[in-house]
Amino acid sequence: MAKITLSIIKADIGSIGGHIKPSQKVLAAVENYVRKKREKLIIDYYIGYTGDDIAILTTHKKGVLNEKIHKLCFEALLAGTQVAKSQGLYGAGQDLLVEAFSGNVKGMGPQVAEMEIEEREADPFLAFFADKTEPGAYNLPLYLSFADPMHCAGLILAPKLKKGFKFVIMDVNYTQGDKIIELVTPEETYDIAALLRDNGRYIVESIFSRASGEQVVSVSTTRLHNIAGKYVGKDDPVMLVRTQRDFPATGEILSPYAIGHFVSGFMRGSHNGPLLPVKKNSQISFFDGPPIVNSLAFSMRQGKLTEPADCFDQPYWDYIRMKISQKAEEIRRQGFSGPAMLPMSELEYTGVMETLRDLEKRFKVRKSGARK
Ligand code: F6R
Ligand code: MG
Ligand code: MG
Numbered sequence: 001m002a003k004i005t006l007s008i009i010k011a012d013i014g015s016i017g018g019h020i021k022p023s024q025k026v027l028a029a030v031e032n033y034v035r036k037k038r039e040k041l042i043i044d045y046y047i048g049y050t051g052d053d054i055a056i057l058t059t060h061k062k063g064v065l066n067e068k069i070h071k072l073c074f075e076a077l078l079a080g081t082q083v084a085k086s087q088g089l090y091g092a093g094q095d096l097l098v099e100a101f102s103g104n105v106k107g108m109g110p111q112v113a114e115m116e117i118e119e120r121e122a123d124p125f126l127a128f129f130a131d132k133t134e135p136g137a138y139n140l141p142l143y144l145s146f147a148d149p150m151h152c153a154g155l156i157l158a159p160k161l162k163k164g165f166k167f168v169i170m171d172v173n174y175t176q177g178d179k180i181i182e183l184v185t186p187e188e189t190y191d192i193a194a195l196l197r198d199n200g201r202y203i204v205e206s207i208f209s210r211a212s213g214e215q216v217v218s219v220s221t222t223r224l225h226n227i228a229g230k231y232v233g234k235d236d237p238v239m240l241v242r243t244q245r246d247f248p249a250t251g252e253i254l255s256p257y258a259i260g261h262f263v264s265g266f267m268r269g270s271h272n273g274p275l276l277p278v279k280k281n282s283q284i285s286f287f288d289g290p291p292i293v294n295s296l297a298f299s300m301r302q303g304k305l306t307e308p309a310d311c312f313d314q315p316y317w318d319y320i321r322m323k324i325s326q327k328a329e330e331i332r333r334q335g336f337s338g339p340a341m342l343p344m345s346e347l348e349y350t351g352v353m354e355t356l357r358d359l360e361k362r363f364k365v366r367k368s369g370a371r372k
Contacts, residue, residue, distance in 0.1 A: 004043070004119045004303045005063055008127055008220075008238045009073040010055035011110040014084030014092035019052045019132075021283035022080075022089070029083040030054055033076035041068055043303035050294050051131025051284040052091070053111075053236050054080060059303035064114040070104040077110065111135075111220035113238045115206075118214070120245070124299050126253055126311065128239040130275070132284060133265035133291035135172070135221050135237040136199025137275055141256035142167075142217065143196050145248050146207055147185045151255040152248045160211040160246040167192050168206045170221050184210060199263065200346055209246055216247045243297075250297055254311055257293065260324030262331070262339075265291040268349050270342050274327040277312040277320065290328040 013030075015022050031047045034056060038045065046057040056073045060066070074096070081093035097109035106112050117123065130137055144151040146165045154161040164185040169192070171179040183192050195202035207217035219239045243250040260274035266289040273290045280294050296308035334340045341347070 002061060002119070002302070003063075003116055004123075004300070005060050005066070005069075005114060005116045006125065006127075006218075006240050007058045007060070007064070007066075007069055007073075007112070007114045008055055008129075008240060009058075009070065009077075009105055009110050009112055010050075010053050010129060010220075010236070010238045011077050011095035012052045012091060012236065013054060013077050013081045013095065014087075014089035015052035016089060018090050019284055019288055021052060021281075022049050022054050023084070023087055025087060026080045026083045026089065027054060030056065030076045030080040033079040034058075034072065037072055037075070041072060044300070044305040046127075046296070046298070046305060046308060048129070048296070048308075049281055050129040050278075051236070051282070051292055053095075053129065053131050055127075055129050055238060057127055057305075059300060059305060061303070063116050065104045065106065067103055070112075071101055074101050074105050074108070074110070106222065109222075111222055111236060111238045113218045113220045113240050115215050115218040115240050115242075117242065119300070119302065122244075122299060124243050124250060124297060126239075126241045126243060126250060127296045127298065127308075128241070128293055129236075129296075130238070130291065130293040131236045132269070132273075132289045133237070133263045133275060133293075134200065134235050135203045135219060136196075136201075137237060137263040137265075137291065137293070138219050138239050139196040139199050139202070139204055140259070140261050141253075142204045142207065142219075143192065144256040145253045146217075147189050147192065152252040154248055154252060158246075160209070161248065163209075163211040165216065166208040166210055167204055168208070169195050170203050170205045171201060172203055172221055173201050180205065211246055214246075215242075217241050250311070254295065257295070257312070258320050260320070260327050262327075263291050264342050264346060265289065270347050270349060271331075272339055272342065273331060274324045276324050276328070277317055279313045280308065280310045286328065287332060290325075 043059045084092035095109040149155040166184050203221050205221050220237045257277040262272045263275050266273035267287045276290045276292050278292045278294050295311040299306045
C-alpha cells in the first residue's frame, strides 16, 4: 500500500454576527477553490466548520508540510477571506497572520495537524476540531485514552495496546524552535501526567504505538500569540487520531469527552469553561462559547474518503451536553472571580494590564503604625 498523508488546515477567516459561524458563501468560496485547483494533487477532501473556524481536511501522497498542499489550502482560505470581506463578516482573514505564503502554513496562523501513514487495509480515523480553546484541550482526553484503562479497556484486554505508547510533548513557551520531549507509557505515565497538567505550556504533539512504531495521533501545536506577539484569538486546535485494532477503539478515544473538563478559552480567550462535545457544523453562542469540540469519523481506501460519521450526534451525547452545560453555567456564575477568568500570564487582552499599571501608581506603602 502506498503512503497516504492526512492533512487538516483550519482557520478563522471571518464570521457572521461576531464570532458565531462562517457564512455559506465563504464556505462555498473555500470549497470551490479546493475543488477547482485540486488537480492531481489531492486524492480527496472534506470541508466543514466548527464555531467560527473553517477546516479543510485533505488526503494526498505528498507527505507532511508539503508546500503545494499548504499553498492550495492557504489560497483557498484567502479566497474565502475575500468573500468574508465583501460580506462584511467580522474578523475577516483574522487567522491569516502572515499574508505572503512561504513554504508551509505552520507559524502563519492556521492550525495544522498532519500524519503520513502506511494505510492499513481498513484505516478508520477521527478528525477533531475545537473552537474557543487551546491545543492543550486535548491533553487530558489523550492521556485518558492512551494511558488509563478506566477509559481504554484495550490497555487491559488487547496485548498490542498493553505494550504502551510513546508521547511526544512540546513546550510551546519556547518560541525559537520546536522544544520536545519523548516519554513512554506505561513506565513514564506519571512523568507524562506531570507535564500534561499544564495545558497552556506542555502539549501532546503526537503519539506512536510502541508495538509497531506507527503514528496514531497528530495535534496542532501552533500558539497564535507566540506568532503575533499579542492576543489574536485562541488557537482552536485540530487533531487526527487513527483508531481500532492495535490502537484504541473509536469509542475509547471518545470516552473522555463525556467529562467536559475545564479548558481555557471561552469569552475573549480569557476564561475557563468546560469542553462541550458538539455535532458537526455547530456554532458558537453563549458567552462566546462554551469551548466546543466536534469529532468526525472517516474510513478510507487509498486515500478516498467516505462521508463523515458525526461522532457526537447521538442521544447519549445529548444527555452529556445537558450535564456539561450545567458545568458551564456554574463557572459562569462567578464571572471574573478566581478560576473563572484566566491568570494574568494567560490573559491576552491587554486592557486589564493598563488598568493595573495605572492603579499601581496609586498604591502607597503605609508607614508602620501610621494607620489612618
Ligand atoms: C475568543 C473570541 C471572542 C472575542 C470577543 C471580542 O476567541 O474570538 O470571544 O474575543 O468577541 O472580540 P473583539 O475584541 O474583536 O470585539
Ligand atoms: Mg474567532
Ligand atoms: Mg475560532
